[in-house]
Amino acid sequence: MPAPELLVRGGPLWAGPGSWWPQGAVAATGGVITYAGPAEGAPATAERVIEAHGGLIMPGLVNAHCHGAMALFRGWADDLPLEVWLQEHIFPAEARWINEQTVELCTLLAAGEMLLAGVTTVGDAYFCMHGAARAYEQAGLRALVGQGLIDFPAPGAPEPARNLAVCREFIEAWQGRSELITPGVFAHSPYTCSPDTLRGAAALCAELDCRLFTHLAETREETAQCRARHGRSPVGHLESLGLLERLDAAVHCVWLEPGEEALLARRGVAVIACPESNSKLGAGWADLTGLLAAGCQVALGTDGPASNNDLDVLSEVSFAARLAKVKTGDPAALPAEQALDLALAGGAAALGLTGVVGRLEPGYGCDLIVLELNQPHLTPLYDAASHLVYAASSRDVRQVVVAGRQVVAERRVLSFDLPGVMARVRELAGRVAAGRPGEGA
Template sequence: MQTVDTVIHARWIIPVEPASVTYDHHALVINNGRIIDLLPSSEATAHYQAKHTEHLPDHALLPGLVNCHTHAAMSLLRGIADDLPLMDWLQNHIWPLEQKWVSEAFVKDGTDLAIAEMLRGGTTCFNDMYFFPDITAQQAVQHGIRACVGFVVIDFPSVWAESGDAYINKGLALHDELRQQPLVRTSFAPHAPYTVSDEPLQKIRTYADELDIPINMHVHETAFEVDSAQQQSGKRPLQRLHELGLLSPAFIAVHMTQLTADEIALVAEQGAHIVHCPESNLKLASGFCPVAQCLAAGINVALGTDGAASNNDLDMLGEMRTAALLAKAVASDASAVPAMTALRMATLNGAKALGLADEIGSLTIGKAADVIAIDLSELETQPLFDPISQIVYAANRQQVTDVWVAGKRLLNKRQLTTLDSDELKAKLAVWQQRLSAKP
């Protein structure tokens, strides 16, 4: 009998790979932070002696959710300027507050809040874009969550850097610092076509190729963005990015609510990824990403929440449900984006976009043990005929009871193990006072 770190027995295991498969009364075997077996519970008991054994008779085990687009620290701005269109929201509310308040302390406390919320909702990996990415990385390491930390690049100065070159150089230095961190990866994160000029984008493309890291960017988020670009340059933003050589399997285009058939074909041909943020797009009235068309074209479409300032939560279970429902309405097809597709978008597709599909995104032998448990015994998820459908269309994040990242338990029966909720709430009360103070 082999001795291992952990065996988790569950009523259902939904591995995502292979698709649409659910294993009944199976166990997941974890050793040294990795999945080493997935087999019937009776066989697991006969073959493995575990240092820690968990019995979850009412739960489904899934791969941890991958939130493929966040601005984690902006959680401190949740609800501060609601019910406004994107450019009004940004220019007249969010950017002035950021100019006044963003600092290392702001990013530290805001990131802690985001990590706490994400872990309690089953997210085990997030792809971030914000100032002070070194602080975001530091907090991710401290609390044990997996992260891809983006190096923001914009043309104008901020508290983080004073020029395009300075943003890039700081990002390159941080990339070198994080090389040995097993849970934190890096990417370039030029903000958007309307805030980043050609020269820094060309440099980013060169460095990203050399370092083999992704580039993620807000693209075609609103009709206003696309129309403005056409008026100024005669080109749609996606065309400009393609001419600059950015579209590739390393490129992650976030939002993409304004797409023509030719642009969908171009993205598919270049192998770029799309991150769909349905709730943020709905709240800001930015438009609808044609998800069903993109998937049909062979594009890898992942899911993100965007920041809590524009969502207003980091709830990937909710995002899955909204993505599935919205896609049906946009496509006028009730079979568009079925439950399994939505789950894959929130797990394996996100891992693929980040270049992590060999490491996370499915409960596959050899991959990291990023695992979540959802209690399906609640009245709200009864009666239960199909666990996958029930998770996407009926379950809520309060039913996520346990979370492991690389085999380490970060949520234990709804209690965070690496964050002090009371201490965090005290810090948030201080930020609420600061941010709501009149100038």
């Protein structure tokens, strides 16, 4: 048998829940895992060998929901309720500064941040998404890229009547174009999309066989507004439109009514919770244990860097696990391994990538990270999942591989010039702060 193209060895391997070897290895060819298991059963060599040097080898993390290009607005407006934050600060700034060039630049910044935090797959939802798709492809990050759909003029789609056409053009341009990029539709929310727009989005996704996702039941105010306008809760509104049967993932789901968790589970709608962002905006928290008990597929996302304000999924996992214990009063709620899996198999399912990412097993994509263990806060090691959820930091990530390609080595991004991108974003941010007219990137 020929040697594999890649071999990662020299450290403990946590390949997913229930799969642990004190000394393990992962081999891959063509970007696909051919071996994952104990070191003694691994190939002796490969075309390229990455030595873990005692570091923990594990699957790459999945950030199931973010708005990457909003890195431009990190710290722009904080300590505000969602409605004020959006209407008075974010929407006006986006109208002035967001275009395809700024989206590409700032998504590259977000991609670099995520790679250094061990994220190998992301679900991104925003506007001008040709720029985002190019950025993720250049960075070497696997991405479900959702073109935003909204019922008022938006960046890249100044005529609301053409928003669905813009989505169609984006999907047709990117379907099958890159092994890393999957296009989809992000219908912003029931409060910014009319029933006709939502039905149109569902029909488009059914026609083109792509994924549909939306923000749903994020705040108490949104729920009250939906009841006043449509006579139903946000979930009930989508159900009345026949949307839940076509919806792949709903983001937030903080203010669900009794029985709606079970309804989402029956309809096969994954829930992507963003507990840190929801907390910062004072919106509340999704009931993760209740959603899981109802049979929902649950994933975790950071939301955008303007509302979180980082893209650190490992931090999100830790916060979610602790929050579940506070919310239920039960220290056994959402144990470490289950919480961690929300950012692995849970994220994969929400993005339609089950069997591709979220595990280190033969046949899966070779998306993995190596964490440095030789540090005081990670000594000693009894339980890998416990360490990852309650002790580790994204800054412990040392090596990152996506689809068999090494994109981070010793905390240096290899796939693009991250320091150069940071310098360009700082220059752009200077113009944003000064209130000068946008001139692109």
